[in-house]
Amino acid sequence: MQPQSHRFKQNVSVALQDVQLQKALERVQEGFVDKRAAVVSTLPEFEQLREQGKAIRNHVLDNLDFYLQRFESQVQARGGQVHWAENAQQARDIVRDICKRVGAKMVIKGKSMISEEIALNDALEADGLDVVESDLGEYILQLAQEPPSHIIAPAIHKTKAQISELFYHAHQKLGYTRKLDTVPDLVNEAREVLRSRYLEADVGITGANFLVAETGSNIIVTNEGNGDLSCTLPRVHIVTASIDKVVPTLDDASALLRLLARSATGQEITSYTTFSSGPKRAGDPDGPDEYHVVLLDNGRTEMLAGAFRDMLRCIRCGACMNHCPVYGVIGGHSYGWVYPGPMGSVLTPNFLGLDEAGDLANACTMNGHCASVCPVKIPLPDLLREHRRRQFERKLQPRFARFALAAWATIVRRPRHYQPLMSMGIRILNRLGRGKGRFKSLPMLGAWTQTRDLPAPQTQTFQSLWKKQRGDER
Amino acid sequence: MNKARIGLFVTCLVDLYRPSVAFAAIKLLEDAGYQVEVPEAQTCCGQPAFNSGDFGNTREIARQVIDAFADFDYVVGASGSCIGTIRAHYPDLFENDPAWLAKARDLSAKTYELTSFLTDIASIDTVESSFRGEVTYHDSCSGLRELGVKQQPRKLLDSIDGVSVNEMQHSETCCGFGGTFCVKFPEISTRLASDKVDNICDSRAPVLLGGDLGCLLNISGRLQRLDKPVRVFHVAEVLADMADGAAIGEGED
Amino acid sequence: MSARERILNRVRAVTADKNGDDPARRIAEPPRLIRPDLGDDLVQRFGEKLTLGGGSLARVQDLQQAVVEIELFIRDAELALSLRAAPALKGLPWGDALEVSFGPSAGDDLVSVTPAFCAIAETGSVVLLSGEHSPTTLNFLPDVHIVVVESNQLVRHFEDAWIKLRESGEIPRTVNIITGPSKTADVEQTLQIGAHGPRKLHVIWIDR
Numbered sequence A: 001m002q003p004q005s006h007r008f009k010q011n012v013s014v015a016l017q018d019v020q021l022q023k024a025l026e027r028v029q030e031g032f033v034d035k036r037a038a039v040v041s042t043l044p045e046f047e048q049l050r051e052q053g054k055a056i057r058n059h060v061l062d063n064l065d066f067y068l069q070r071f072e073s074q075v076q077a078r079g080g081q082v083h084w085a086e087n088a089q090q091a092r093d094i095v096r097d098i099c100k101r102v103g104a105k106m107v108i109k110g111k112s113m114i115s116e117e118i119a120l121n122d123a124l125e126a127d128g129l130d131v132v133e134s135d136l137g138e139y140i141l142q143l144a145q146e147p148p149s150h151i152i153a154p155a156i157h158k159t160k161a162q163i164s165e166l167f168y169h170a171h172q173k174l175g176y177t178r179k180l181d182t183v184p185d186l187v188n189e190a191r192e193v194l195r196s197r198y199l200e201a202d203v204g205i206t207g208a209n210f211l212v213a214e215t216g217s218n219i220i221v222t223n224e225g226n227g228d229l230s231c232t233l234p235r236v237h238i239v240t241a242s243i244d245k246v247v248p249t250l251d252d253a254s255a256l257l258r259l260l261a262r263s264a265t266g267q268e269i270t271s272y273t274t275f276s277s278g279p280k281r282a283g284d285p286d287g288p289d290e291y292h293v294v295l296l297d298n299g300r301t302e303m304l305a306g307a308f309r310d311m312l313r314c315i316r317c318g319a320c321m322n323h324c325p326v327y328g329v330i331g332g333h334s335y336g337w338v339y340p341g342p343m344g345s346v347l348t349p350n351f352l353g354l355d356e357a358g359d360l361a362n363a364c365t366m367n368g369h370c371a372s373v374c375p376v377k378i379p380l381p382d383l384l385r386e387h388r389r390r391q392f393e394r395k396l397q398p399r400f401a402r403f404a405l406a407a408w409a410t411i412v413r414r415p416r417h418y419q420p421l422m423s424m425g426i427r428i429l430n431r432l433g434r435g436k437g438r439f440k441s442l443p444m445l446g447a448w449t450q451t452r453d454l455p456a457p458q459t460q461t462f463q464s465l466w467k468k469q470r471g472d473e474r
Numbered sequence B: 001m002n003k004a005r006i007g008l009f010v011t012c013l014v015d016l017y018r019p020s021v022a023f024a025a026i027k028l029l030e031d032a033g034y035q036v037e038v039p040e041a042q043t044c045c046g047q048p049a050f051n052s053g054d055f056g057n058t059r060e061i062a063r064q065v066i067d068a069f070a071d072f073d074y075v076v077g078a079s080g081s082c083i084g085t086i087r088a089h090y091p092d093l094f095e096n097d098p099a100w101l102a103k104a105r106d107l108s109a110k111t112y113e114l115t116s117f118l119t120d121i122a123s124i125d126t127v128e129s130s131f132r133g134e135v136t137y138h139d140s141c142s143g144l145r146e147l148g149v150k151q152q153p154r155k156l157l158d159s160i161d162g163v164s165v166n167e168m169q170h171s172e173t174c175c176g177f178g179g180t181f182c183v184k185f186p187e188i189s190t191r192l193a194s195d196k197v198d199n200i201c202d203s204r205a206p207v208l209l210g211g212d213l214g215c216l217l218n219i220s221g222r223l224q225r226l227d228k229p230v231r232v233f234h235v236a237e238v239l240a241d242m243a244d245g246a247a248i249g250e251g252e253d
Numbered sequence C: 001m002s003a004r005e006r007i008l009n010r011v012r013a014v015t016a017d018k019n020g021d022d023p024a025r026r027i028a029e030p031p032r033l034i035r036p037d038l039g040d041d042l043v044q045r046f047g048e049k050l051t052l053g054g055g056s057l058a059r060v061q062d063l064q065q066a067v068v069e070i071e072l073f074i075r076d077a078e079l080a081l082s083l084r085a086a087p088a089l090k091g092l093p094w095g096d097a098l099e100v101s102f103g104p105s106a107g108d109d110l111v112s113v114t115p116a117f118c119a120i121a122e123t124g125s126v127v128l129l130s131g132e133h134s135p136t137t138l139n140f141l142p143d144v145h146i147v148v149v150e151s152n153q154l155v156r157h158f159e160d161a162w163i164k165l166r167e168s169g170e171i172p173r174t175v176n177i178i179t180g181p182s183k184t185a186d187v188e189q190t191l192q193i194g195a196h197g198p199r200k201l202h203v204i205w206i207d208r
């Protein structure tokens, strides 16, 4: 998708006024936050598991070359193929070539953020392929021609009425002419429509929640079972995954799975956790004839080498956005690209650069809620601050902000000048505001006073009062 | 017996906006048996520079704070976010400077947020105050998540006869202040402040307390713009029985 | 140089001097990781967690009763008494009441019956392996999925399932850990059973 992160502020204004969106966002609290809290409270080992999760992911990053090669050799030993892509273009080409070679006409897809990151659907459709998303949320968005607004619940911003409208228009040609108004009816209709598509598809493309080096397996975690159908029924199964997805063993994967569902949806485990290792074996009555894994770098090796290495621990659970007060009122589309919320604000500037996505790094109050729930303890606020450090170094912040900061710092660094200066300023402000106790507007502070009164200073500065009091006592 | 010496970290907002908070802190600490001093060579913890990515100036300001407070047994301040900066972030700033790293760690280890110092270190569990009525409490983010301040202020408030805390919904959700965030993204900030105001009003308590002046200025500003009659104090003012004057943003008229 | 080489070289450049655990060793002998405490009654825990995920459980004494229970369950669901079973279950005393065929599903079977490799007490899950005698399509295409589990197949944690799996030799093409029926909350966060896969998951537990 065309990045819209540079329009962040405009996007925010639109989102805050969008009544439907605001209604939808209210559901994040009940649907995710409360459920997570409830399930975490029943597992006394949860904090230890987070610490362990962090350690496992760090160990992988420290030995990434080993585990990637081990994964590759295990996939090959089981008759699968591993393809390496340095960037989105290469990844798209690999998938397109496979589809072309096997004469594919139709592709069914499980949910994959990597597929979004490399804009795979557009490329396949340009080749004349029929591409169908099978995750219900992704399917809704495909009909709406919108990007996901959440990494776990991609269509969380859509209301039932909007979905009903989309289905009504899209399914009419298939003979479904009733407008539906209940959730069961909507889900059933999608089930029926998509069922035939699974059976027709030549190629199934899924993401990977983890790749297991021990066995060469890819793991997908779903509640719907769509990913499983996508990797069982078509002749060819292609996995699109980034290089950071690998974990050492089945045991390590289990340790992380204990964190994933709880952090993501507040479940102890999802309905389906599926390990696929290679194409179907001799004698297998079902399963794909070909199995491919596309391993994508796309800037991750650069992150591995630098200050954003911790971000590569991410297991894409979405807890950070569910708990982010900013995400909670602006929604995922405001962020303007594939990854929203705190993890997106760290990732997007890494992928698209600070010129495109610099606002994201600043749109955070540093409240720390995200880091406090992250299952692998990524210090998200610190990483956002690292982006700000780079912006400051490259002088990317608005000139006025830089000037104000420099002026402020000059004074703050000189206490002997600071105190008389502040004392004078505060006396004046106090005199101006004492009557009402607050200001309705102040020059240069419109950003505050447009929507908030600004309390007036109480009296003089504490330091001058204190000095006086000490003097009197003496 | 020699009393332990505390250096009061005033914080820039208390210095400029609400000296009564610092006086309240001094009273509480002295009542707890400590000798309190206020080093003159302090201005701000450097957070605005830090969160703007200006690490150079932050480091200079940090050195200033480290020097000013080097000689005290403890450093205490009535703000979760300033104390959080000193405790949680100063050491990171000097990762590559062993001499200063050691000093930053020293400071970090002896620096406390006021209510947490009173309960966790000074083992105070009751305070005397003539304040009466129902209050609700906003948990400021840095105090809560960087320092684990949650039960401490409540415990002290509970010890005052006739004060009860009506918990609001989502007391741990950010009020939208966020330092410079509130003027960089005023729309988002205002929306978060409005949500906070709704929760405060729903609690039906006539008074809002908190431990961080930045948040309190933001919330009281929004409350007043929306004509809500809720009065806002720093928790230290109530605990020290110094909340009989004008609340934040209240005038003489 | 290929993309593979370039990626691996970049990785190597920043992982060159590592200390800490030896990765080859970790794979050869996976270290014991934290396992949640499960209490003592594993069968009860299995049932509770299975139900929490939306599945159901019936406990029987032998294979004969298992077949009776299958029939009852299908009747309760008001479906025709016909099912598709995994070839591995050919030996069950099927009797005459049920119309049983064996093999993978092509999408028009309403009921499937499969064996399991093991059951996990921690999460109330059943683990199914693909293979000549247990087609994966049976786990996903039918509306009702019935799984026959024997009590000696119960393990405590995921990790115990992996120990069993490693002992059994080669990992099969597909390992399915199944915990409850297919569901979705993609429409307004409202939980709805039966998204793409089975609407019912029923475990028949044979006490041995």
Ligand code: SF4
Binding pocket: A263, A313, A314, A315, A316, A317, A318, A319, A320, A321, A343, A370, A373, A374, A375, A376, A377, A378
């Ligand atoms: S950053 Fe942490 S909380 Fe956010 S998606 Fe990744 S793992 Fe989950």
